[in-house]
């Protein structure tokens with residue numbers, strides 16, 4: 331038996347327009363307000379297409395919103411009835427992609443053939459009346475497209491639309507009033523269209539004259555009498571769009587992609603790594619206020635506003651398509667910022683100083699990975715040093731050997747003693763600082779850089795003579811006993827400055843080791859106790875170094891009364907711990923409290 335043959339029949343997808351509009355509104359566009367941008371952009375593209383037919387100027391875009399309707403009218407290329415069926419009524423079909431104009435595609439902002447659908451975000455029907463400039467004797471045509479996917483087309487007498495161009499009218503739904511009120515339409519038009527090159531006007535239907543939406547050309551396209559005047563005009567524009575007075579304004583110009591604009595240096599520091607949005611216009615139309623992709627991550631000390639000819643927007647038209655052109659633009663703009671830094675470093679020390687004062691953290695993060703920035707700016711970057719805050723250049727002039735600590739805490743511990751000994755130490759504890767200081771000899775070969783840790787420093791402190799050591803032995807033993815709970819050894823040395831009674835050397839390693847051995851003790855006998863115990867290394871203990879040159883210490887070591895000796899040792903430990911500015915442990919805080927009260931009680935007893 332043979333089965334009956336089934337013949338395959340070609341079918342066409344059915345598209346549910348409501349579902350599609352829902353998808354666009356929830357997943358493609360950030361807000362219903364984009365409907366106006368899409369209409370303006372179609373008008374701009376239509377004007378561009380008309381310009382390729384006839385060079386005559388004076389064509390523009392007129393917006394109208396009176397609370398009842400929103401209308402966008404252009405003097406663009408227009409549509410014939412056949413165009414309407416092909417382009418308006420076919421979703422995903424765009425005249426800007428048709429083969430014969432493929433080479434001109436870069437002239438247009440649109441290309442996906444879906445922009446018009448965004449009108450359904452605010453209205454149930456799109457009404458278009460158009461007359462073609464390509465086929466001047468074709469009649470005017472009217473198209474009504476509805477959100478349910480149906481549409482009607484009819485031709486109108488030439489008198490209905492005497493001149494070529496297109497008028498799109500929307501009757502907004504009540505729930506879209508927020509986006510279609512006259513004041514809002516005007517504000518949105520200015521927002522998206524302030525840099526459009528065709529004249530755009532707005533009329534609120536109240537009887538007054540239509541007002542220009544983009545009366546001023548882009549500030550960088552104007553000529554100015556002097557470079558200073560130009561710079562001030564660009565800075566004023568930056569302040570207008572970003573709301574801050576730029577520390578300086580860098581002009582951007584990349585002819586290869588028709589990009590012009592400005593980069594505004596932020597007047598205040600920003601947390602490093604925070605990426606700023608830049609304002610990107612494509613052919614004048616505002617694409618995004620938050621496009622971080624036109625600059626590399628490190629450029630977080632600027633905000634840019636640019637207008638480009640050949641950057642490609644994505645379908646949402648709210649970001650840029652990541653392609654080779656965008657990568658090249660990013661590189662070229664980064665290069666411009668570098669040039670600005672180099673120029674400031676070479677010829678405008680005041681500007682450079684102001685810039686580094688605010689953005690040195692950003693520059694440090696940049697210099698770590700960028701040899702050129704390092705070479706240009708390292709000498710001018712500020713660091714915390716034993717001479718106070720100083721640039722490496724200033725510091726290296728007085729210290730041919732630059733010592734650098736690994737942590738802020740270690741810097742606090744050694745700074746006073748090292749500087750009293752004439753040593754120059756840089757605090758390497760902040761992010762990037764130690765790494766950067768170590769690279770100084772690449773630029774200043776006459777300078778050498780070495781790490782300094784507190785242990786090395788104490789090893790070089792002068793011991794006291796045997797007699798003094800013996801005389802102090804009893805006191806030192808009591809002090810060791812008092813501080814044993816902190817696993818702290820006590821030693822007597824002489825060091826400058828004489829005003830410092832004691833130095834507490836307490837490296838991070840020592841503290842880790844103490845935590846570990848304390849845990850091991852607590853777990854005594856158990857499995858963990860054995861494991862932790864077997865890890866025990868030679869314990870790097872904390873060390874309280876008393877300064878024999880200090881008058882207070884000289885007196886303390888002679889104390890015979892055991893309680894007072896103990897209290898004085900605790901007080902010296904507490905004071906040294908506080909000076910190191912590391913967070914105190916609870917036991918240390920209570921020790922400081924207790925020793926203070928004991929000393930007070932002692933002093934009062936003595937007085938009475």
Ligand SMILES: Nc1ncnc2c1ncn2[C@@H]1O[C@H](COP(=O)(O)OP(=O)(O)OP(=O)(O)O)[C@@H](O)[C@H]1O
Nearest residue numbers: 372376417424425426440441442443444445446496
């Ligand atoms: N104001 C207008 N004047 C002339 N033609 C227009 C106008 N508005 C729309 N069209 C035609 O309708 C087509 C579809 O428009 P739509 O906005 O949906 O897509 P697009 O602009 O081509 O691409 P995109 O989805 O990227 O915006 C356009 O390609 C164009 O041919």
